[in-house]
Amino acid sequence: MSNTPPVAAQGYWTARKRREALLFLAFAAPNILLIAIFTYRPLLANLNYSTLDWTLGAEEATRVGFRNYAEFFTSGDAPVVLRTTAVFTLATVGGSMLLGLLVAVALNLKVRGAPVARAAVFAPYVLSGVGVGLVWLFIFDPVYGALAALLRAIGLASPQWINNPDLALLMVIIVYVWKNLGYCAVVYLAGMQAVPKDLMEAAAVDGAGPMRRFWSITLPLLSPSSFFLLITTLLSSLQAFDILRIMVPSGRGVGTLIYEAYLQAFSTYNRAGYSAAISVVLFVFLLLATIVQIRFVERKVHYA
């Protein structure tokens, strides 16, 4: 601190400093310890587990070095899991951002009831993924589902969503986009409302129509919102679990990294070491996305 105390008061000040430090620990230590034990320790533990041939629940484990990683990348698991993860992530991120942008344009039109619509569109984002997944599973049911009934009405047969791995993946992507588009819409809407009005008015005076103004002014000025959404939805898609698990319990077709890690450790195989290796791979991807995000936040802070 800037104010240096007079020499005579030094004893008083160090005692005070010590008391402050103890108080700091009393306030912050519980939270810091919990974060250390349940957030930081697992990162190191995963690295350790990933070198073990270890059945979950067993007392003993054999150290196998990098064999779990080697198995993941050479057994044919990796191409399938990584492809599923990539398709799921890109489709959900792209889909919810694009639809979110369209909804944000509609919400930005300042018609009556827009605040209610904004709340309604955002709502699915906060709802239980398990509940939402079950509702959509019913809708997608090939015999009794609402979608099947609609398809029948126009003379089409409902596809077998669950039994076909590709369609199962498409199904969870649709549900996930439905759940997330409101979040994207609200973030985009905030970005749109920050676009200076006089800029739009000046462009209108210069003869730019609504479409031209959107493409040349709004969209470029939304790039911080787009980047923010890209990173946050990317991170959340890589961690998506509840909808996948409740809609496709077998994991067939929807085995992303996180789901595969879960299935390997907690489903039939109990292969904890192998699961930890997949978790480490997932963590590396998340880390890369996070590093990009931190750099982005830094840049924003400098500009602010």
Added chain:
Amino acid sequence: MSASPTSTIARRGNSPAETSRRPARPDHREPEHRAQSGHRGHRLATRILGGYLPLLLAMLIVSLPLLWMVLSSFKSPSEIITTTLSVWPRDPSWENYAEAARSVPFARFFANSVLVTVVGATIKTLLSILTAYALVFIRFPFKNVIFILILVALMVPPQVAVLPNYALIASLGGLNTYWGIIVPGLGTAFGTFLLRQHFSTLPKSMFEAAEIDGAGHWQRLWRMAVPISTPSIATVALVTIVNEWNDYLWPLIITDKPSMMTLPVGLTLLTNTDSGSQNWGVLMAGSVIVILPILIVFTFLQRYVVAGLTQGSVTG
């Protein structure tokens, strides 16, 4: 859902995320709307086509599945297990809810979820208030390092920590216990970060004046920092409540006794029982029970929830 809570709350807003997002400018209609009265008919048409129609479409896409869930939960099995689609339940009854409670301990799931959410969210909110206050107002040598470590923890997804935490909690005898469900999630980086950002915007001079008047940190925390920060604390509390209530992966692996399961895990059990396999009415009743409480909370307090969940989107 009604328009009034939304708009009144939105105008009262003063949480950092919300105010920074809203341009400080009255929400006036542009004068040109009234001036060009000659094009009124044309304007009305574009207004409906370009304004209301997309909004209506978006709202339908979002709300129809939820409406379908509620309607189906009151239908009889014969109306569900049919290929002819009927919208309204012919003879609405609570039978699906009763059946859900008969086949699995549903009331117990609900009680477990309430307990885990209330205890977990209360402790997490308290911890984040205390940590944030300490980080901003109490002198300590490595404060910035600690803050950065908390910030980094914000980026570590709980999912990759599941296996090691399971091994630890299981070895401590925490399987199928409330503490086993609650404790690993208690460390809170999100709430600490949000409140720390908020506390550092509070006027330092006010706290120094209180210090000179002899108020200790404890008093300054509860008599000053907390009362003037209620919107931010409400944001943290509500986001925490939503996350605790919806949490799935951790309770799923740490419980296998039905008596200890939370609602989302219990619903999984319901899909496995014989009565649930094709009985969509019962599953929709279960979905209503897990979705409705958060939907109600969100309807009345959505400003805080939205602000908390989209925080960071408009930092620049």
